[in-house]
Amino acid sequence: MSPTEVTVHVNRGSADALEPASTALETDGSFRLLLAGHESPAHVHCRLHGDLERIASLDGTNYYVEPDSVTAVPIAVDTDAIEQPVDGRLEVLTGYGSESVTIDVTVVPGPPDVDIDESLAEPARSEPEPTVFEQAVGRITAVRGVETGTLAVLALGVVALTIATLTTASIGSPIATAGLGSVVAGVVVALVLLLR
Structure with missing residues (x-):
C-alpha cells in the first residue's frame, strides 16, 4: 500500500462542524490526517484509541485550522511491532469537545523486510563461451x-x-x-x- 491520507472537513456549512470524507481507513504504515478548513477558523483536538494507541503516535494533539487551508497531521505507525492487523480509532474533536467524529483505523503488517546481500550490487559475471x-x-x-x-x-x-x-x-x-x-x-x- 502507498502512503495513506484521510480528510476531515472543519466548519463546512456551520461552526463547530466536522465531516469526515471517510469513516474507515486501512493502512500498512504511517498516514496523514488532513484537516480541511472552511468558513471560519477552529481549534481541533486529535487522539488515538484502542490498540492503535500502542503502535501509533501523533506529533501533537491540538491544531489550529485556518479557513480555506489544509492542516496536515502526521500519524507515525510502527508496523515492525505487529504481526497481525491492529484495530483502533482516530478521534477528531472541536468546539471544546462538543462536536467529534471517529475514524476506524486498521493497521495491517507491512511487507517483510528483505535483507539484501552486498553481492547483489555487483554485476553478474558469466563465463564466456569456449572457442x-x-x-x-x-x-x-x-x-x-x-x-x-x-x-x-x-x-x-x-x-x-x-x-x-x-x-x-x-x-x-x-x-x-x-x-x-x-x-x-x-x-x-x-x-x-x-x-x-
Whole structure:
C-alpha cells in the first residue's frame, strides 16, 4: 500500500462542524490526517484509541485550522511491532469537545523486510563461451586423458618444426639442415619426457 491520507472537513456549512470524507481507513504504515478548513477558523483536538494507541503516535494533539487551508497531521505507525492487523480509532474533536467524529483505523503488517546481500550490487559475471579451439582441446583431453599442458607443448613443437622446415627449405644450406635436426631432436625429447 502507498502512503495513506484521510480528510476531515472543519466548519463546512456551520461552526463547530466536522465531516469526515471517510469513516474507515486501512493502512500498512504511517498516514496523514488532513484537516480541511472552511468558513471560519477552529481549534481541533486529535487522539488515538484502542490498540492503535500502542503502535501509533501523533506529533501533537491540538491544531489550529485556518479557513480555506489544509492542516496536515502526521500519524507515525510502527508496523515492525505487529504481526497481525491492529484495530483502533482516530478521534477528531472541536468546539471544546462538543462536536467529534471517529475514524476506524486498521493497521495491517507491512511487507517483510528483505535483507539484501552486498553481492547483489555487483554485476553478474558469466563465463564466456569456449572457442572452437578450446572445445577441441577439451574433447581431446577428455577422451585420451592428456593434460592441456602436454597439448600446449605439442602444439609449440609443431610450430617450431614448421618454422624450422620452412627456413631450411628456403635457405637450403647445411647449417639450416643441422638446425632443423636440432629442433626435431628437441621436440622428440620433450614428447618423451611429457608422455612418461
